[in-house]
Amino acid sequence: MAATTASQPIILHFQNVPRVAGEIIAGTVDLNVALAQQERIEEVRIKFRGAITTRITTQNGQNSTTYGETIPLLHSNKVLWTPGSAFPPPDSHIVSLAFQFQLPANLPPSFHCAARGRGGAISYSLEVVGDRPGIFRTNRRIRRVFSVVPAASQNQLRINDSLRQGWLGPWRDIKRNEQLRQGIWGEYSRAALSLPDLPSFPITTPIPYIIHIVTETKTVDRTEQPADKHGKPLFPVPPAQSVNLQMNLRRTTQVRARTRTSHIDDTFDLQSVRHLPGPPRRRNVEALVDEPVWIPKEDSKDRGFWRRSVHFNSTLEFPYAPTTSAETLNWIYALHFTFPFPGLGNDIKIQFPIHLGPSTACPPPPIGAAGTSNLTYADIPPAGPPPMLDLPP
Incomplete structure (x- = not known):
């Protein structure tokens, strides 16, 4: 990891698995403070986004008109680091920035479909941004798309268990x-x-x-x-x-x-x-x-x-x-x-x-998260949500 982080100012660690609506998702961002200073990164923040997007193109002779609509589902920003807010250990240039975010419980599942002149998608993503203010400077960005499935009810979980047995x-x-x-x-x-x-x-x-x-x-x-x-x-x-x-x-x-x-x-x-x-x-x-x-x-x-x-x-x-x-x-x-x-x-x-x-329960909060109570990872059903085929590209 040190060699990789030494060449990149920002590294995102986020498990690429389907998530369940209502789940607390967590990860870390490794920031090379020395490189961040060299590249004049003045802030590191993380954005969570989710939306339903649709488009329909109509044809009238040789003229076409495209109608598009976007329905926001997630819109959250959180600052992870500013100069002086966190320092690496004495023998390193790397500071590890933890983050977590709770998905709303009523999110629709990830989805996409497309045909000639029409299409739609429900997609979710997180993006780590290293802000570099000033003209002729581009921000450093890492974007990750993740999938979401609804949480199953207790009755749905019992049926799922009966089918598997x-x-x-x-x-x-x-x-x-x-x-x-x-x-x-x-x-x-x-x-x-x-x-x-x-x-x-x-x-x-x-x-x-x-x-x-x-x-x-x-x-x-x-x-x-x-x-x-x-x-x-x-x-x-x-x-x-x-x-x-x-x-x-x-x-x-x-x-x-x-x-x-x-x-x-x-x-x-x-x-x-x-x-x-x-x-x-x-x-x-x-x-x-x-x-x-x-x-x-x-x-x-x-x-x-x-x-x-x-x-x-x-x-x-x-x-x-x-x-x-x-x-x-x-x-x-x-x-x-x-x-x-x-x-x-x-x-x-x-x-x-x-x-x-749906067929998967919402996992309890990660160990150490606020409000964890007595829950541990042992309470998570052993079979997490498997990957689906029709996820947004």
């Missing part, structure tokens, strides 16, 4: 029946998606799900097997591999900038795990294919249909900003599942809205 609560079934067609004939297929019956799903938490797909062939003779003598299975064949399934999370964001309102749609692939370090990897899905079952018709023992079933079992994770309605930005989510079958328009689709909620 293995969900034993009630399940909700979302069902869809379709009549698939091969030529003029119609056969039937049913799909059901089972999820924990919750009003809100915590972000960055594995959510178990079960998919059941059941197909029924057209009426055939008892001698006609699901795989006929040519090796071609009877239509419709349920997908036996999860690679054929399409699972997406779709987000619709309403953006407002002054008198203009627009929407942005984003789609996130849930088949890949992308929020972990390293390249995306395919999510592990267990598949169970049942043996075909012969269902005879009521009026004939020799004619009926074959019923085939496949079941997929895995988890989903949503590393995205919780569902939020802010002053000029609000967004909602919907799950979309597509089960492909041969033939035009034969895919089975299940889609329904879901609400994403």
Whole structure:
């Protein structure tokens, strides 16, 4: 650190992890007083900023107009050092300046979205400024963007803990029946998606799900097997591999900038795990294919249909900003599942809205902070807020 600080008048030490609304964030600034005097730095201060920014561009022929709006969320300044206010140890030129700041408890989560001619972001940052008054002198600045997530309620924390330990609560079934067609004939297929019956799903938490797909062939003779003598299975064949399934999370964001309102749609692939370090990897899905079952018709023992079933079992994770309605930005989510079958328009689709909620408690104040009381870092939940994907750039 000494070698690094010897070449720079100001060094910022601030842990780059997501923060929770209401949390007291802390760090230090190392100031090389000798270099500060050489560069005529007369004050070191720290600024905390947060804002919702939106923009919408409209086109009228060859002329375009951009509407922008900024809603402040944080605006705090604090002086850390002035000449004579703090001195380094006798054997050093470095003085360490500690700082801490409490985030408001009602902050919306970090967020960003963009499309052609429109966009919006909720972003937070801190900036250390070394003031160098005078013409032809530029201030020394260090800026750090950090992410914020809302604090989870006690009930949300209990649900999050239950999901991580293995969900034993009630399940909700979302069902869809379709009549698939091969030529003029119609056969039937049913799909059901089972999820924990919750009003809100915590972000960055594995959510178990079960998919059941059941197909029924057209009426055939008892001698006609699901795989006929040519090796071609009877239509419709349920997908036996999860690679054929399409699972997406779709987000619709309403953006407002002054008198203009627009929407942005984003789609996130849930088949890949992308929020972990390293390249995306395919999510592990267990598949169970049942043996075909012969269902005879009521009026004939020799004619009926074959019923085939496949079941997929895995988890989903949503590393995205919780569902939020802010002053000029609000967004909602919907799950979309597509089960492909041969033939035009034969895919089975299940889609329904879901609400994403926070999954992390607000940590207690840092050890030694005023008002710490009896709290220690042992009171902090072991799993802090993991990084999200859709953070402001």
